[in-house]
Amino acid sequence: MESTFSTTQTPIGQRLRRLLSKVPVILIVLLVVLILIALVAPTFYRPVALLNFLKRAAPIIVVAIGQMYVMLSGEFDLSVGSLITVCAAVAANVINNNPDNLALAFVWVFGIAIVVGLINGLIVTRLNVPSFVTTLGMLLVLQGAISIYTRGAPQGGITDNFRVFGRGNIEGTEIPYAFVIMLLVIAIGVYLMHFTTFGRRVYAVGGNPVAARLSGVNVGRIKTTAFVLSAVLAAVGAVLIAGFSGVSSLSVGQGYEFQSISAIVLGGVALGGGRGNIAGAVMGALTLQAMFSLLNFLGFPLPIRLSVQGLIIIGAVAIAARRGRT
Amino acid sequence: MSAIAQTQRRAGAFLNVLQTNPTLGVYAVLVIMLVACALFVPGFASSDNLINILQRSVALSLVSFGQTFAVVGGSLDLSVGNAISAMAVMTSLVMAGRVEMMIPTVILVIAVGMFIGLLNGLIVTRLRVNPFIATLGMSLFIQGVLFSGFDNFAGSVPREFEFLGYSTVGPIPVGVIFMLLVALGAYFLLRHTRFGYHLYGTGGSAEVARLSGVRTGRVLIIAHVLTGLGAALTAIFIASRLRAGAPWVGQGFELESISAVVVGGAPLSGGRGGIWGTLAGVLILSILSNIFNILNVGAFAQDVLRGAILIAVVAFYTARIRR
Numbered sequence: 001m002e003s004t005f006s007t008t009q010t011p012i013g014q015r016l017r018r019l020l021s022k023v024p025v026i027l028i029v030l031l032v033v034l035i036l037i038a039l040v041a042p043t044f045y046r047p048v049a050l051l052n053f054l055k056r057a058a059p060i061i062v063v064a065i066g067q068m069y070v071m072l073s074g075e076f077d078l079s080v081g082s083l084i085t086v087c088a089a090v091a092a093n094v095i096n097n098n099p100d101n102l103a104l105a106f107v108w109v110f111g112i113a114i115v116v117g118l119i120n121g122l123i124v125t126r127l128n129v130p131s132f133v134t135t136l137g138m139l140l141v142l143q144g145a146i147s148i149y150t151r152g153a154p155q156g157g158i159t160d161n162f163r164v165f166g167r168g169n170i171e172g173t174e175i176p177y178a179f180v181i182m183l184l185v186i187a188i189g190v191y192l193m194h195f196t197t198f199g200r201r202v203y204a205v206g207g208n209p210v211a212a213r214l215s216g217v218n219v220g221r222i223k224t225t226a227f228v229l230s231a232v233l234a235a236v237g238a239v240l241i242a243g244f245s246g247v248s249s250l251s252v253g254q255g256y257e258f259q260s261i262s263a264i265v266l267g268g269v270a271l272g273g274g275r276g277n278i279a280g281a282v283m284g285a286l287t288l289q290a291m292f293s294l295l296n297f298l299g300f301p302l303p304i305r306l307s308v309q310g311l312i313i314i315g316a317v318a319i320a321a322r323r324g325r326t
Numbered sequence: 327m328s329a330i331a332q333t334q335r336r337a338g339a340f341l342n343v344l345q346t347n348p349t350l351g352v353y354a355v356l357v358i359m360l361v362a363c364a365l366f367v368p369g370f371a372s373s374d375n376l377i378n379i380l381q382r383s384v385a386l387s388l389v390s391f392g393q394t395f396a397v398v399g400g401s402l403d404l405s406v407g408n409a410i411s412a413m414a415v416m417t418s419l420v421m422a423g424r425v426e427m428m429i430p431t432v433i434l435v436i437a438v439g440m441f442i443g444l445l446n447g448l449i450v451t452r453l454r455v456n457p458f459i460a461t462l463g464m465s466l467f468i469q470g471v472l473f474s475g476f477d478n479f480a481g482s483v484p485r486e487f488e489f490l491g492y493s494t495v496g497p498i499p500v501g502v503i504f505m506l507l508v509a510l511g512a513y514f515l516l517r518h519t520r521f522g523y524h525l526y527g528t529g530g531s532a533e534v535a536r537l538s539g540v541r542t543g544r545v546l547i548i549a550h551v552l553t554g555l556g557a558a559l560t561a562i563f564i565a566s567r568l569r570a571g572a573p574w575v576g577q578g579f580e581l582e583s584i585s586a587v588v589v590g591g592a593p594l595s596g597g598r599g600g601i602w603g604t605l606a607g608v609l610i611l612s613i614l615s616n617i618f619n620i621l622n623v624g625a626f627a628q629d630v631l632r633g634a635i636l637i638a639v640v641a642f643y644t645a646r647i648r649r
Binding site for chain 1: 449453454455456458459460462463464465466467468469470471472473474581584585588593594595624625626627628629630631632633634636637640641644645
């Protein structure tokens with residue numbers, strides 16, 4: 001009895017362990033968090049609440065997918081947080097409580113994003129300034145510029161036809177616009193990353209820039225494009241964030257640079273580039289947001305979010321490093 | 327004609343020297359700045375103002391000296407900002423205005439700073455977590471705990487403790503003398519000890535250093551401990567200046583110290599740089615904000631200029647590497 005137990009047990013245990021080692025860490029973490037939420041707050045799983053959760057997660061996911069291109073190509077973008085603030089404040093200023101200015105606001109927001117992304121990319125690739133320094137400098141420049149432009153606090157105001165993207169539902173349904181936009185961004189992100197030459201080149205550039213260059217890839221152009229994508233998706237994130245929570249201060253984008261990097265790292269992207277995928281980044285962002293919800297349900301003070309975020313990114317990367325070694 | 331060509335050649339050679347010797351290059355920039363400011367900025371060259379610049383450099387210098395160790399080793403420390411806040415709060419909280427607690431508190435805070443550095447070092451080397459993530463995680467962790475417990479100035483330091491932040495020896499503030507002593511100590515560690523050589527080796531190429539028998543892990547851990555020590559000294563100095571710590575007093579020091587080290591000529595890829603370069607980097611940043619204040623440049627415009635200058639300076643250094 002005992003011997004049959006042990007002989008059947010070992011292979012199953014081994015098989016289970018082998019299976020587990022193939023499952024991405026982040027999926028396990030995400031499931032654990034979702035199960036914990038189910039125990040603490042079962043109402044979370046009503047469709048409306050769930051869609052609300054996804055609405056709140058949409059900005060991080062969108063920004064993280066942009067950041068992902070930059071990180072896969074081996075760089076960082078620390079300027080997304082302040083770019084989000086800039087885009088939100090500019091939108092408020094351009095719209096200035098007049099719904100007719102919506103189109104103009106979009107032109108400004110995405111125009112600024114493209115220019116910022118281009119400048120980041122060109123400084124990194126043409127002047128060979130490390131992206132950490134470049135985007136840190138850009139962060140300071142954007143932060144200062146928007147404070148000068150608005151004299152320290154947001155001016156104007158955004159109208160409902162702008163806010164609807166961040167907080168409204170499609171008419172007659174419970175489906176938030178933000179959710180649809182998020183799905184669109186994910187779809188486009190997956191297509192670009194995994195089904196185009198550009199995507200393969202991003203991997204190549206991050207994995208081994210010298211080999212990529214020698215095989216005819218224009219490394220500079222790929223990296224610059226990645227920075228532009230990151231900036232544009234930060235602008236999309238800004239539209240969602242501004243819609244969801246309004247533009248009440250010049251700190252709307254604060255923390256998004258590190259949150260997006262955290263999400264991606266949780267999703268298993270190797271720093272230095274070359275490895276990772278969109279699914280991982282999305283799961284990383286969802287995990288982060290789910291963790292925030294869980295802490296909220298448990299009644300922890302808001303700042304504890306940061307501590308937990310810190311611990312889990314260290315833990316996730318440490319586990320990934322351990323797995324990579326064995 | 328040939329005279330012009332010769333001058334051009336000389337100027338070119340001069341630029342080459344500046345670019346191949348980063349520290350010399352940084353000091354050239356510093357001297358040019360000083361001369362230009364003395365000539366064009368009214369009130370800049372007064373001894374009061376110059377001492378003011380030095381006094382305002384102390385906090386950033388101390389943390390930047392520490393950061394230099396991490397950067398030279400090819401690592402970096404993003405946690406110093408929040409660590410400084412936490413330790414400044416700890417300083418004033420534990421002292422609680424009592425003179426007899428001054429020395430025990432200073433020892434405690436230094437131990438805490440080195441312990442945070444030790445944790446960073448262990449996470450980076452033993453758990454093999456990228457330093458960016460390891461110290462970002464540490465930073466977020468400290469910030470979360472700190473802001474859960476405190477939202478304002480807490481505790482106070484005794485009057486006697488303000489000695490560090492306010493007293494002077496002749497015209498020179500005690501803080502500046504302290505900073506120079508720390509600089510000398512850090513310089514000695516980096517350039518005249520086995521640890522220092524090993525650290526440059528590790529930062530230059532960890533693989534080569536390891537193969538030549540350097541225990542790179544331990545070297546990097548010590549570097550991080552020293553970075554934590556630098557943060558602790560900064561926290562103690564800030565507590566003395568502000569008379570109490572608050573959870574935001576260290577904010578921004580992580581990025582500013584990295585900026586100072588980078589402006590001082592140390593690439594983030596590691597293996598190069600030094601204390602005197604970092605000191606010049608700090609002074610350049612301090613002089614910038616000083617002349618911005620004299621010329622009444624708004625705080626926001628200062629951010630813009632600081633960001634642009636940071637990029638420009640590093641672009642100047644990398645132009646060398648490319649050639």
